[in-house]
Amino acid sequence: QVQLVESGGGLVQAGGSLRLSCAASGPTLSSYGLGWFRQAPGKEREFVASISRSGGGTNYADSVKGRFTVSRDNAKNTVYLQMNSLKPEDTAVYSCVAGLNFLRRQASGYDYWGQGTQVTCSS
Numbered sequence: 030q031v032q033l034v035e036s037g038g039g040l041v042q043a044g045g046s047l048r049l050s051c052a053a054s055g056p057t058l059s060s061y062g063l064g065w066f067r068q069a070p071g072k073e074r075e076f077v078a079s080i081s082r083s084g085g086g087t088n089y090a091d092s093v094k095g096r097f098t099v100s101r102d103n104a105k106n107t108v109y110l111q112m113n114s115l116k117p118e119d120t121a122v123y124s125c126v127a128g129l130n131f132l133r134r135q136a137s138g139y140d141y142w143g144q145g146t147q148v149t150c151s152s
Contacts, residue, residue, distance in 0.1 A: 031055035031141040033125040038146030041115055045150070049110040051125030051143060062131025063101055063108040064088075064139070067121035067148075076134040077123070078110060088132055093119075115150040123148050 037049040053063065064079025078099040079088045087099055098111040108125060123146055128139035 031127045033143035035143045035146040040149045046113045051108045061127040069121040079131040117152045
């Protein structure tokens with residue numbers, strides 16, 4: 030069992046930055062890749078970014094590549110999402126996820142989900 034708790038969401042103007050954090054816990058955490066999905070009102074949930082167990086591999090959606098950076102600190106059991114050059118279309122609830130294969134981009138590929146944190150970007 031893995032527990033995930035996100036923090037760091039908020040309101041930011043277009044062009045601004047936010048950093049999301051996700052504190053992870055559980056006896057088998059080291060076995061899991063970690064990542065982020067988001068869901069905007071009225072839209073499908075979509076993959077944002079993920080990172081391998083060691084942190085040596087990352088995977089990004091095309092819509093955020095070059096603007097967002099995913100990282101993890103295994104000593105702190107925390108995964109981060111640094112979001113720069115934010116756009117109004119980035120507005121969504123961002124959820125932290127854990128799964129055995131960080132290369133998966135489907136929600137079904139992740140076994141554990143956090144509650145989510147709201148990110149709102151105003152124009």
